[in-house]
Amino acid sequence: MSNQSFVARREAAVSRGISAGLPIYVERAENSELWDVEGKRYIDFGSGIAVLNTGHRHPKIMDAVKAQLDRFTHTCAMVTPYDSLVELAEKLNALVPGPTPKKTAFFTTGAEAVENAVKVARAFTGRPAVVAFSGGFHGRTLLGMALTGKVVPYKVGFGPFPADIYHVPFPNAYRDISVADSLKALDTLFKSDVDPARVAAIIVEPVQGEGGFNIASTEFLQAIRAVCDKHGIVMIADEIQTGFARTGKMFAVEHAGVEPDLITMAKSLAGGFPLSALTGKAVMMDAPVPGGLGGTYAGSPLATTAALAVIDVIEEEKLCERASVIGERIADRFRAMGQRNSIPVVGDVRNLGAMVAMELVTNRETKEPAADLTKALVAKAAEKGLILLSCGTYANVIRVLVPLTVSDAVLDEGLDIIERSLEELLAA
Structure with a gap:
């Protein structure tokens, strides 16, 4: 088997609308490493996009899912629910911040969680409008695209939108958009x-995930x-990419x-199984009528079982603390690179915990984006055995977005x- 043989087959069989970042086809994976069908090893700094x-x-997550496989794989939680769904809802209600009583609903994808958050907000308030931010990403459904603040590639050819x-603009100190600027735009x-x-x-x-890891300040x-x-x-926090210890907090x-x-x-x-959730103040989460929320695969028993093990692993292995350590190690390295004349x-360079970004420019004074260099760096890193996003x-x-379980x-x-990849590209 070769990667190239799969590339040709994929081009013939899969819609071009679904992109493939690298021509690498995975055979197996373990912790923070994976191997392709040709046996080449890669370090995974992408984590399947967080x-x-x-x-x-x-191992703990795999063992939990294997045990669940021997019980049952699907019954539809809306028809005949099961223990792991209730237990996970209870855990999430306790984990999310704030003293107000909470309730949870489960879905399958992040876009579904966002759509249902809007449904809950509209049901609770009786209002229609939603405000989002430039540079934000909230999914590829029609409503998700409408909320997303980036045109290419997400919105091209898909309008009209809801x-x-x-x-309004999202604060971005590097691009000279202050908190005051953003709040003034909201007022306007x-x-x-x-x-x-x-x-609503x-x-x-x-x-912001796709927007460039722009960090919302405490003030904002x-x-x-x-x-x-x-x-x-209703204030909706989209924690789809930031949640579960990535930033040094749950x-x-x-x-x-x-x-x-x-x-x-x-x-x-x-931990790799399809599952999304919406957790919020109980009075709001109860606003939709019975049957107004749900989905055939929403809260799959395999996924809810895996999620319970994920929460245990985060707590037992102190991954919030580990995220802070990893994040500073990466950010310090990037800053040191930036200080070199070469x-x-x-x-x-910016980070919140282990959510770390390095913004590349052609000129530090003008801050002209170096999009071509960024694309080339991703490709060069892959040649050397690193998955980079x-x-x-x-x-x-x-x-x-390296796994928090990675070794030093x-x-x-x-x-x-x-x-090394960046040095080679700049020297060429």
Whole structure:
């Protein structure tokens, strides 16, 4: 078997609308490493886009799922529910920040969690409008795309989108958008485009994922909380990429001391099994009528069982603390690279825990995005055995989402590959 043979077959069989970042076909994976069908080893700095905070095939998670396989694999939770679903809901209700009583609903994908968060907010408030932020990403469904604040590739050719969706700038100090600028734009929106009395929800990522790992400050998140309280608006925290220990807390909003009304989660919730959840204030979560929420595969018993094991692993292995250590190790390395004369393209390094970004520019003074260099770095790293992801509104941000279970030795090996790859590209 060869990677190239699968490339040709994929091109013939799979829609071109589903992208493939690298021409690598995986044979097996373990913790923070994987091997392709040709036997080549790769260090995984992508974690399946933030899905594997607990690593590939964590033994405790695998054992839990194997035991569940011997019981049953599907009954439909809306018809005949099961113990793991109730137990996981109880755990999430206790884990999410804030003293207000909580309830949970399960789904399959992050986009479903977002859509249902909007449904809950509309049912609770009786209002239609939703405010989101430029650079945000909330899924590829029609409503998810409408909420997403990035056109290419997510919105091209797919309109029209659902109405009553509005965007304001997200704070980005590196790009000269302050918290005050963003809040002023929100105030202007309420004066010029939509009455806040018509707004059901404001949805915000505590750290923008696809947007470039832009971090919402404590000041900003607390200000959004205050705006929502003032106008009776539901605050939705999209924690799909930031949740489950990635930022050094179980949820990123904990850094700001904020209690959102609703929190969406998916990705690392179930350690590689498809599962999403919406947890929020009980009075809001009970607003939809019975049958208004759900899904055939929502809260799969294999996934809910895996998620219970994920939570145990995060607690037992102290992965929140580990995320903070890993994050500083990566960020310090990137900053050191940026100080070298031979690597004059590191414009900014930012992180919250182990959610780390390095923004590449062609000129540090003008901050001109280096999108081509970023793309080339991802490809060069793959040649050397490292899976690396990019992101950002300008496609010029390298993001690191390495499993939190990675060893120091493997982590440093991956960072060495990034540095060597960047040096080679700049010297060419």
